[in-house]
Structure formats: structure tokens, C-alpha cells
Amino acid sequence: MNWLRKKFEVLYDKKIDASGLALFRVLYSLVLLGEVIQIFYFRHLVFDYIPYLQPYEIDFTFPLIAWMVVIVFLMLGLFTRTAALCNYLFSLVFLATISTYEYHMFYVYMGVNFLMLFLSISQVNSLDRLLLKFRYSNTRFTFNPPRSVSVLNYYVLILVAVGFVYFDSVFFKLSSYNWLNGLGMWLPASLPQITHNDTSLILNNKWLSLGLGYLTLLFEAVFIFTFF
Numbered sequence: 001m002n003w004l005r006k007k008f009e010v011l012y013d014k015k016i017d018a019s020g021l022a023l024f025r026v027l028y029s030l031v032l033l034g035e036v037i038q039i040f041y042f043r044h045l046v047f048d049y050i051p052y053l054q055p056y057e058i059d060f061t062f063p064l065i066a067w068m069v070v071i072v073f074l075m076l077g078l079f080t081r082t083a084a085l086c087n088y089l090f091s092l093v094f095l096a097t098i099s100t101y102e103y104h105m106f107y108v109y110m111g112v113n114f115l116m117l118f119l120s121i122s123q124v125n126s127l128d129r130l131l132l133k134f135r136y137s138n139t140r141f142t143f144n145p146p147r148s149v150s151v152l153n154y155y156v157l158i159l160v161a162v163g164f165v166y167f168d169s170v171f172f173k174l175s176s177y178n179w180l181n182g183l184g185m186w187l188p189a190s191l192p193q194i195t196h197n198d199t200s201l202i203l204n205n206k207w208l209s210l211g212l213g214y215l216t217l218l219f220e221a222v223f224i225f226t227f228f
């Protein structure tokens with residue numbers, strides 16, 4: 001335990017540039033915004049008792065629009081903490097409660113949206129930083145907020161958004177006939193609604209398909225222990 005505590009303290013004290021977090025904030029917000037736009041577009045199919053005929057008792061049009069506005073604020077780094085809190089609350093309502101249309105990215109969204117409440121994602125390249133500079137600068141002095149953050153900001157994102165999701169999925173794969181027989185990659189790659197390119201070169205090569213299937217299983221099993 002002492003070794004673990006010391007390791008945590010070393011990582012907490014290690015400071016690196018926050019530009020990567022800013023880039024992640026923008027790109028992740030774009031992906032999440034696309035997800036919400038899709039939910040908004042298909043809202044009648046998702047929420048109506050009978051699509052377009054018998055609507056749900058609550059109209060989710062305006063809440064979904066409000067969520068999209070919040071994500072734009074998050075992308076720009078404007079009122080970031082408030083936007084992150086609202087984003088997480090919207091996620092609890094619209095993503096955490098979905099069971100019929102659930103898929104694995106929802107776990108990523110929920111984990112990252114929660115972490116955004118605490119991570120220094122607006123440290124650089126954000127409107128919050130610009131407003132902070134305006135507030136504390138004057139004609140004789142320009143205030144420059146620090147650009148560095150603890151490296152734990154990066155590690156915890158990968159651990160929660162990728163490591164935990166992969167590790168959790170391994171237990172499902174170990175009980176799956178397809179994955180245990182090396183077909184875990186081959187099966188979805190052969191479905192036209194998932195694959196939009198011609199993958200016949202890979203699918204028609206038995207040993208390559210099996211090898212990639214087993215490699216995926218091995219990679220996901222060890223990722224959480226090796227990504228550091």
C-alpha cells in the first residue's frame with residue numbers, strides 16, 4: 001500500500017502540458033454531440049409508445065436541444081464546470097436509463113462525462129482561460145494561467161474510458177462461443193450494416209481472421225495492466 005501511495009503521489013506531482021486534454025475535450029465533445037444529434041433525429045422511434053402516432057407522455061425535444069447546447073459550451077470550454085455537470089445529468093437521464101438501444105459506447109460516455117466534472121479540461125485553449133486572463137490582467141500586467149496539469153488527468157481518462165470498458169468486455173468474450181473460437185472479429189466484420197468497406201480479403205483468410213480475433217481478446221485482457 002505504501003508503494004501504491006508513493007506511486008500515486010509521484011504521478012500527482014508530475015506536471016505536463018494540458019494541450020492534449022484540450023484537444024480531447026474538443027474531439028470528444030464532437031463525438032458526443034453527434035450521438036445526441038442522432039438520438040434527437042430518431043427521438044420518435046426511441047421514445048414514442050407508437051412512433052409518430054402515440055407520443056411519450058414527456059416531450060424530449062427541448063431537453064435534447066438543451067443538451068446539445070451544453071455540449072457546445074463544453075467544446076468551447078465556456079463555463080466548463082457548470083457545462084460538465086449539466087452534461088452528466090443529461091447523460092444520467094438519456095443514456096444511463098436506456099436498455100433497449102444500449103451499446104458499449106454508453107459506458108464510455110458515462111465514465112468520461114463523470115470524469116469531466118473533475119479533470120482540468122479547460123486549462124488551455126478554452127474561453128474560460130481567456131475570461132480568466134481578462135479578469136486578472138490590466139494595462140501593465142498580463143495574467144497567464146498555468147498551462148500544466150497533473151499527468152493523472154491523462155491516465156485516469158484512459159483507465160476509465162478504455163481500460164475498464166475493455167476489461168469488463170473480456171468476461172463476456174470468455175463466455176462467448178464466437179470469441180473463444182476466434183470469430184469475434186470475423187462476425188461483425190461480415191455484417192454489411194457495420195462494415196462499410198470491402199473486407200473480403202481479410203474475411204476469406206481463415207488464419208488471419210482467427211489470429212486477429214484472438215489478438216483482440218488478448219489485447220483487451222492485458223490493456224488495463226500495460227497501458228501505463
